[in-house]
Amino acid sequence: MGTWEGLVTGLNFALQPGVLIFCLLGVLLGTFVGVLPGIGAMAAISLLLPITYYISAEAALIMLAGVYYGAQYGGAVASILMRLPGTPQSAVTALDGYPMARDGRAGAALFAAMVSSFAGSIIGIVVLVLLAGWLSRVAVAFGAADYAAMMVLGLVAASTIGSARPAKGFAMIVLGMLLGCIGTDVNSGAMRFTFGQTELLDGVNLVALAMGLFGVAEVIGNVRDPERQAVTEKIGFRQMAPTRDDLRRMVFPSLRGSGLGSFFGALPGTGSTLSSFLSYAMERRIARRPERFGHGAIEGVAGPEAANNSAAITAFVPTLTLGIPGDPIMALMLGALVIHGVQPGPMMLEARPEMFWGLVASFGIGNLLLLILNLPLIGVWVALLRIPFRWLYPAILIFICLGVYSVRGLTYDIVAVAGIGLAGYLLALARFNPALLLLGFVLGPLIETNLRRALLISRGDPMVFLERPISAAFVVAIAGLLLLSLVQWVRRRRRAIPAR
Amino acid sequence: MQRDWTDIFGGLALALIGAGAAGWASLHYDLGSLRQMGPGAFPVGLGLLLAVIGLIVAVPALRRAGEAVPVEPWSALAVLASILVFGFGLRSLGLVIAAYLGVLVASLPAPRRGVTWRLMLAGVVTLLTVLVFRTGLQMSLPLWPVWI
Amino acid sequence: MTTHIPRRAAFGCVLAFAAAPAFAQDAWPTGPLHVYVGFPAGSSPDTLARIITEPLAERLGQPVVIENRPGAGGVIGIQQMLANAGDDDLTFGTTINGPVTTAARMMGDTGFDVAADIAPVTLIATSPLVLAVSSQSGLEDLEGFVAAAGAEEEAIAYGSVGQGSGAHLTAELFADEAGVTMLHIPFTSYAEVTTSIMGGEIDAGFMAPSAAMPHVEGGNMRILGITSSEPSAQAPDVPVIAGQAGFAEDFRAELWNGFIAPSGTDAAVVERLTTEITEILADPGVQEQLLAIGWQAAPGTAQEMQERITADTQMWGGVIDRIEAQ
Structure with missing residues (x-):
C-alpha cells in the first residue's frame, strides 16, 4: 500500500464515529491525568487497560495512544502553572514556563506550549510517515557504545542550562547520576546504596523525585509568600494572548525542537527527555541574549514542547515497524495488542494495514482535537491562578502524594516524597537547578549501563567508541562542544582581565 | 562582611555527600576492570567528582559577598x-x-x-x-x- | 537504549463483579478478594492474573481486586501480600518462579521465608525459553551453535533480561551442560535483547517464545531450540534442546507462574481455590488466552507446586553456585 493510499485508508478508518469517540476519550483523559501532579500516561494507560478488552484492537490502540500524547499537553499545563512536572521533559518546560506564569504571562506560555506541541506532533507524523523505514534501521544500528556516547553528548550539551555558575549545574548533574546509582546494578546484580530496603531495589521512584524536588519544594517556599496570596487584578485577554513578538520568537524554536524530537524519539530509550533538554540547551546557546532564559523566555517553552511531542509520535517507529517497544509505555500498548491476539512485529504493517495507518491518522486527528479543546481552556487554567494559594497548596500536596502512590502503591514512596521535598527546598534556597539533577538521574544509569555493556561486548577495548561510526560522530561532537566552551571561557577571561 | 554562606554550605554539603558515597562504594562494591567494570566503579568516580565540584562551588564563595536567604x-x-x-x-x-x-x-x-x-x-x-x-x-x- | 527501571503505574482495578451470590450459604468469601501481583499492570504476569481472576470472581460470587505492587523482580508483591493479609482469608497473590526460588539466594534477604510464610495453592502456567540468534548469523542449528560456542572461551556473547533472571540462569545451565563458557551481557528487557541481536552486537539470547516468534516470522531471527521437554504450542516447529547436541534427555528449564496464599490461610479455602483454578484452566478459551501472552496452562495440586518450588530452588541454586564460583 502506498503512502497516500494508506493515509486515505487511515483517515477513513479513524474518522468512523466508533473510533473517533475513543480517540476523543483518550486525549481528554490524557490531558486530565497529565494535569494531575504525578499521574502520567503510564498510570492512565494501566487504568484503561481493562476497558480495552471490550473494544477492537485498533480502537484500543488509538485510545491508549491518545492518552499517551494527550498527557504531554496536560503535563505542560501543570508545569507552567504550578511548577509540578511529573516527567523530566515537563521539568524543562517549567524552566521558563513557570517564570512566565509568575510574570502574569501564563496565557502566553500555555499558548506557546500548545501550539508548538501541535506543530511538533504534525512534524513528527510527517517524519513517521516518510522516514519510518530509515529511522527503524537507525534504531537497530545503535549499539551500546553509540547510546553511551549519545547520552554523554546530551549531558554535556545540557550542563550549561540555567545557572549563573556552571559548577553548580555540573554538581546537580553529578548528584543526579549518583542518585541514579541507587538500586540494583543492571550489569552485576549488586544492590547499591539500598541499605536493606527492598523498596529501593528498582531505584528511587522518578515520580517521587520529580514531585519532591519541584512540587513540594515550591510549595514550602511559597506558603507564606505575600505575592502568592491573592492575584486580585483581573487577567484580561491582552495579558493572556501572546504578542506578535512572542509568535515570532516561537516559530524557529518549534521547528528546531521538532527536528530534534523526531530523530531522538525514534531511538528506543529516552529520546523524549534527551530531545527536550537538547532543544532547550540549543535555544539558549544560539539566543542573542541567553541571560533571558530561566526568567521567562518563550523560546524555552516552545522548543522543548515541540521536541517532546514530536518525540512522542516517532517513539512509535520501533514499536510499529519492528515490534520492539522503546519504553515501558510502549511495551504496555503492545501488551494491549497482544491481548487482542494481534502479534506486534515487523509483519504488522502488512497484516493489519488499517491498524498502522489508522493509528497514524488518529495522531493527526487527536492532536487537532487537543489543540481545539485546549486553546479555549487556557482561560480556565489561568483562572486557577486566581485561587488564593492558601487554598490551593494543601490540595496540591494531597494530589502529589496520591500521584506518587499511584505508581507502585507503596506508602514508602509518599514518605520518600517528604524527604526529597526537604532536600529540594534546601537546593532551591541555595539556587541549585533541580532540572539538571533530574536529567542526571535519568541519563546517568543509561550512560553507566551502556558504557559498561559496550566495554563488555568489545571484550575490554575502549577503541570501540571511535571504531563505530555513530559513536565516533558523537565523540567528535562532544569534543567540539567542549572546545567551544573552552574558547568562550578564555575569551571571557581575556575581556575580564583588562577590566580589572 | 556577609559571606556567600549558601554556596559555602551548599558546596560543602555536596562535597561531603560525594566523598561519603565514594567511600561507602569503595568499601562495599567491587571496582572491577576496564573490561568488566564492577558495581563500584561509577559510584566511586561520581562521588569523587561530586566532592571536587562541591569544593569548587564552596571555596570561591569564601571570599565573596552573598545575600541572606529567607528560610521558612x-x-x-x-x-x-x-x-x-x-x-x-x-x-x-x-x-x-x-x-x-x-x-x-x-x-x-x-x-x-x-x-x-x-x-x-x-x-x-x-x-x-x-x-x-x-x-x-x-x-x-x-x-x-x-x-x- | 534502556528503560532501565520500569517505573510503571499500578492500579488495582475491580475486575469483575459478582453476577449472582451463588455461594451465599458458604461463609467464605466474606468480601472481595485481593490478589497481589508483583508486576505492573499490563505486564505478562499481570495479564495472566487477570485472565484467571475474572472467571474466579464469577465462581466465588465476590469481586477480585488485582493489587499491582511491582518491584524487585516480583519480591515486593509477595511482601505486600504478607503485610496486608488479615485473618479473613481474602488476601492472595500470584508469583513467577523467581521470588520463591532464587530471590533469597540473589538478594540475601527478601523479607519473607518461602517455606514458613507462603502456602502454595496451584501452579497456573509454565513458559519455556527459546534460544534465538540473528538470521544474519551463520548459526544454523544447535550442533553448530555448541560448536561455535566451544571454539574458544566466550566466543559467543548472549543477552539476558538481567543478572539472575530466568534467561540468565537458563543460559548458564545450558552452557554448563554443553561444556562451554559464554559471555553474559545483561539487559533489562527482551526488547533490548532483540534489538541487540538484530543489530549484530550480541550473538544470541534465551528469550520468551512470545518475544522471539514475531521476529522469526519477520525473517530477522532464527530459533535453534526450546527448553521445554516437549515442543511448545507457541513454537511448534522448534526442536527441543533435550536429547540434541549432547544434551541430556531430561534437560528442561521452564519459568512458571503460580497462585499463592499467606501460610495460615484456612486449608479448606486453599483447597477450594485449587479446585476452582484447576477448573478454570481446563477451559480451552482460557488456555488460548494464556497462550497468546506466552503461557502454557499447567494446573496442579498445592503439593505439586510445593515440589516444584523445592526442586527448582535446588536446581537454580546449583547454577548460581557455579556462576559465583567463576
Missing part, C-alpha cells in the same frame, strides 16, 4: 508533616480521614487566621480527592479506617 522552617515543617500524616494515615485511617488531617496540618502556616476556613477547606479538598482518585481514577484505596 515552619512552612517546611508543616508541609512535611502533612505529607507524612497523609502517607501513614492512608492505609490505616482511610482516604477520607487521612486527606482531611493532611490538609489541616498543611494549612497551619498559611498567613491567615481562623479555624473555620481551614476546616471547610479540608472538607472541600477531601471531597475533591475522593471524587478524582476514587471515583474517577478508580484507584484501589480504602475510604474509611480498617476497623469500620
Whole structure:
C-alpha cells in the first residue's frame, strides 16, 4: 500500500464515529491525568487497560495512544502553572514556563506550549510517515557504545542550562547520576546504596523525585509568600494572548525542537527527555541574549514542547515497524495488542494495514482535537491562578502524594516524597537547578549501563567508541562542544582581565 | 562582611555527600576492570567528582559577598508533616480521614487566621480527592479506617 | 537504549463483579478478594492474573481486586501480600518462579521465608525459553551453535533480561551442560535483547517464545531450540534442546507462574481455590488466552507446586553456585 493510499485508508478508518469517540476519550483523559501532579500516561494507560478488552484492537490502540500524547499537553499545563512536572521533559518546560506564569504571562506560555506541541506532533507524523523505514534501521544500528556516547553528548550539551555558575549545574548533574546509582546494578546484580530496603531495589521512584524536588519544594517556599496570596487584578485577554513578538520568537524554536524530537524519539530509550533538554540547551546557546532564559523566555517553552511531542509520535517507529517497544509505555500498548491476539512485529504493517495507518491518522486527528479543546481552556487554567494559594497548596500536596502512590502503591514512596521535598527546598534556597539533577538521574544509569555493556561486548577495548561510526560522530561532537566552551571561557577571561 | 554562606554550605554539603558515597562504594562494591567494570566503579568516580565540584562551588564563595536567604522552617515543617500524616494515615485511617488531617496540618502556616476556613477547606479538598482518585481514577484505596 | 527501571503505574482495578451470590450459604468469601501481583499492570504476569481472576470472581460470587505492587523482580508483591493479609482469608497473590526460588539466594534477604510464610495453592502456567540468534548469523542449528560456542572461551556473547533472571540462569545451565563458557551481557528487557541481536552486537539470547516468534516470522531471527521437554504450542516447529547436541534427555528449564496464599490461610479455602483454578484452566478459551501472552496452562495440586518450588530452588541454586564460583 502506498503512502497516500494508506493515509486515505487511515483517515477513513479513524474518522468512523466508533473510533473517533475513543480517540476523543483518550486525549481528554490524557490531558486530565497529565494535569494531575504525578499521574502520567503510564498510570492512565494501566487504568484503561481493562476497558480495552471490550473494544477492537485498533480502537484500543488509538485510545491508549491518545492518552499517551494527550498527557504531554496536560503535563505542560501543570508545569507552567504550578511548577509540578511529573516527567523530566515537563521539568524543562517549567524552566521558563513557570517564570512566565509568575510574570502574569501564563496565557502566553500555555499558548506557546500548545501550539508548538501541535506543530511538533504534525512534524513528527510527517517524519513517521516518510522516514519510518530509515529511522527503524537507525534504531537497530545503535549499539551500546553509540547510546553511551549519545547520552554523554546530551549531558554535556545540557550542563550549561540555567545557572549563573556552571559548577553548580555540573554538581546537580553529578548528584543526579549518583542518585541514579541507587538500586540494583543492571550489569552485576549488586544492590547499591539500598541499605536493606527492598523498596529501593528498582531505584528511587522518578515520580517521587520529580514531585519532591519541584512540587513540594515550591510549595514550602511559597506558603507564606505575600505575592502568592491573592492575584486580585483581573487577567484580561491582552495579558493572556501572546504578542506578535512572542509568535515570532516561537516559530524557529518549534521547528528546531521538532527536528530534534523526531530523530531522538525514534531511538528506543529516552529520546523524549534527551530531545527536550537538547532543544532547550540549543535555544539558549544560539539566543542573542541567553541571560533571558530561566526568567521567562518563550523560546524555552516552545522548543522543548515541540521536541517532546514530536518525540512522542516517532517513539512509535520501533514499536510499529519492528515490534520492539522503546519504553515501558510502549511495551504496555503492545501488551494491549497482544491481548487482542494481534502479534506486534515487523509483519504488522502488512497484516493489519488499517491498524498502522489508522493509528497514524488518529495522531493527526487527536492532536487537532487537543489543540481545539485546549486553546479555549487556557482561560480556565489561568483562572486557577486566581485561587488564593492558601487554598490551593494543601490540595496540591494531597494530589502529589496520591500521584506518587499511584505508581507502585507503596506508602514508602509518599514518605520518600517528604524527604526529597526537604532536600529540594534546601537546593532551591541555595539556587541549585533541580532540572539538571533530574536529567542526571535519568541519563546517568543509561550512560553507566551502556558504557559498561559496550566495554563488555568489545571484550575490554575502549577503541570501540571511535571504531563505530555513530559513536565516533558523537565523540567528535562532544569534543567540539567542549572546545567551544573552552574558547568562550578564555575569551571571557581575556575581556575580564583588562577590566580589572 | 556577609559571606556567600549558601554556596559555602551548599558546596560543602555536596562535597561531603560525594566523598561519603565514594567511600561507602569503595568499601562495599567491587571496582572491577576496564573490561568488566564492577558495581563500584561509577559510584566511586561520581562521588569523587561530586566532592571536587562541591569544593569548587564552596571555596570561591569564601571570599565573596552573598545575600541572606529567607528560610521558612515552619512552612517546611508543616508541609512535611502533612505529607507524612497523609502517607501513614492512608492505609490505616482511610482516604477520607487521612486527606482531611493532611490538609489541616498543611494549612497551619498559611498567613491567615481562623479555624473555620481551614476546616471547610479540608472538607472541600477531601471531597475533591475522593471524587478524582476514587471515583474517577478508580484507584484501589480504602475510604474509611480498617476497623469500620 | 534502556528503560532501565520500569517505573510503571499500578492500579488495582475491580475486575469483575459478582453476577449472582451463588455461594451465599458458604461463609467464605466474606468480601472481595485481593490478589497481589508483583508486576505492573499490563505486564505478562499481570495479564495472566487477570485472565484467571475474572472467571474466579464469577465462581466465588465476590469481586477480585488485582493489587499491582511491582518491584524487585516480583519480591515486593509477595511482601505486600504478607503485610496486608488479615485473618479473613481474602488476601492472595500470584508469583513467577523467581521470588520463591532464587530471590533469597540473589538478594540475601527478601523479607519473607518461602517455606514458613507462603502456602502454595496451584501452579497456573509454565513458559519455556527459546534460544534465538540473528538470521544474519551463520548459526544454523544447535550442533553448530555448541560448536561455535566451544571454539574458544566466550566466543559467543548472549543477552539476558538481567543478572539472575530466568534467561540468565537458563543460559548458564545450558552452557554448563554443553561444556562451554559464554559471555553474559545483561539487559533489562527482551526488547533490548532483540534489538541487540538484530543489530549484530550480541550473538544470541534465551528469550520468551512470545518475544522471539514475531521476529522469526519477520525473517530477522532464527530459533535453534526450546527448553521445554516437549515442543511448545507457541513454537511448534522448534526442536527441543533435550536429547540434541549432547544434551541430556531430561534437560528442561521452564519459568512458571503460580497462585499463592499467606501460610495460615484456612486449608479448606486453599483447597477450594485449587479446585476452582484447576477448573478454570481446563477451559480451552482460557488456555488460548494464556497462550497468546506466552503461557502454557499447567494446573496442579498445592503439593505439586510445593515440589516444584523445592526442586527448582535446588536446581537454580546449583547454577548460581557455579556462576559465583567463576
